[in-house]
Amino acid sequence: xxxxxQHPSRVICKSGTSVKIECRSLDFxxxxxxxxxxxxxxxxxxxxxxxxxxxxxxxxxxxxxKFLINHASLTLSTLTVTSAHPEDSSFYICSARDQGLSTEAxxxxxxxxxxx
Amino acid sequence: xQKIEQNSEALxxxxxxxxxxxxxxxxxxxxxxxxxxxxxxxxxxxxxxxRENEKEKRKERLKVTFDTTLKQSLFHITAxxxxxxxxxxxxxxxxxxxxxxxxxGTRLFVKA
Numbered sequence: 403x404x405x406x407x408q409h410p411s412r413v414i415c416k417s418g419t420s421v422k423i424e425c426r427s428l429d430f431x432x433x434x435x436x437x438x439x440x441x442x443x444x445x446x447x448x449x450x451x452x453x454x455x456x457x458x459x460x461x462x463x464x465x466x467x468k469f470l471i472n473h474a475s476l477t478l479s480t481l482t483v484t485s486a487h488p489e490d491s492s493f494y495i496c497s498a499r500d501q502g503l504s505t506e507a508x509x510x511x512x513x514x515x516x517x518x
Numbered sequence: 519x520q521k522i523e524q525n526s527e528a529l530x531x532x533x534x535x536x537x538x539x540x541x542x543x544x545x546x547x548x549x550x551x552x553x554x555x556x557x558x559x560x561x562x563x564x565x566x567x568x569r570e571n572e573k574e575k576r577k578e579r580l581k582v583t584f585d586t587t588l589k590q591s592l593f594h595i596t597a598x599x600x601x602x603x604x605x606x607x608x609x610x611x612x613x614x615x616x617x618x619x620x621x622x623g624t625r626l627f628v629k630a
Contacts, residue, residue: 408561436618445522445622446562446607495561497618506552507618509561 404430406498408510415486415517423481423513425496431476432498436507437469440493452479486517520545522621524608530627531598539593539624541608547586548610553593556605556623565606566593598628 405428415421425435433454438446450460450471458471468490470482479498483490493514497507523542531537541551550569554562568575568584568591575582581594595602608621 406561438620443622446620448617448619451617493559497561506564506567508564509554512559512561514559 404428404498404500404508406496406508406510408496408513410513411511412514413516415515417487417517418485420482420484421486421515423483423494423496423515425479425481425498425510427477427498427500427508430498430500432479432500433476435473435479435496435498437471437479437481438495438497440495440512446495449481454479483515486515488517491515491517520610520619522608522610522619524606524621524624526622526624528625528627530629533599533628533630535598537595537598537602537626537628539606539608539626541591541593541621543589543610547589548612550611551582551584551591552609552611552618553580553582553591554607554609554620556607558605562607562620595626598626600628600630602626603628 407426409424435452437449439449440446448461449464450458452458452471452473454473460466473479493512495512497509499507521544552567553565556562566582568582579596583592605623605625607623609618611618
């Protein structure tokens with residue numbers, strides 16, 4: 403199946419700093435990518451839908467100024483957690499949909515963010 | 519808002535038996551329903567998709583059913599193996615952007 407690469411897999415940062423997470427579709431073009439957040443033993447919570455060349459669509463309750471999303475190309479979307487706080491510590495996962503297919507989404511391996 | 523319910527309790531079964539996981543949803547039916555596998559610390563991996571006009575779908579040892587009247591999907595793993603131990607997520611997807619909403623998942627343990 404298609405491959406989605408997410409980087410970094412783990413990151414530890416200090417409170418108040420910003421962290422950027424990259425999501426790349428390696429062998430297909432993705433006009434749409436999705437960003438999720440997952441707490442331990444909980445469901446994936448959709449944060450935002452990232453559209454190539456346009457502004458991301460954020461889910462209710464997600465601060466767009468806190469979680470900056472950029473989807474500058476058909477193979478790359480980035481999520482920047484700005485002014486991180488310990489409560490932002492979580493597992494962040496991206497997924498991408500092959501624009502040639504209309505069904506399954508392919509997920510990255512996730513990023514474990516720890517804010518100290 | 520749409521809710522997806524999966525059995526939060528872990529499912530323990532013996533190797534070789536059939537594991538059956540349940541996914542129930544409220545409100546409107548999705549365009550299609552998907553099942554994913556997630557291992558600890560990893561992203562989900564797609565397993566099967568079933569559309570709203572389909573009743574059953576099979577792939578090797580996996581079988582999914584979809585009852586839009588009951589608003590329920592069942593996920594079966596036949597001849598289960600210890601390697602099948604993981605968390606299985608039910609996800610609903612809707613047209614117009616294909617936004618996907620996930621259930622919390624059911625943890626499956628297959629004992630040798």
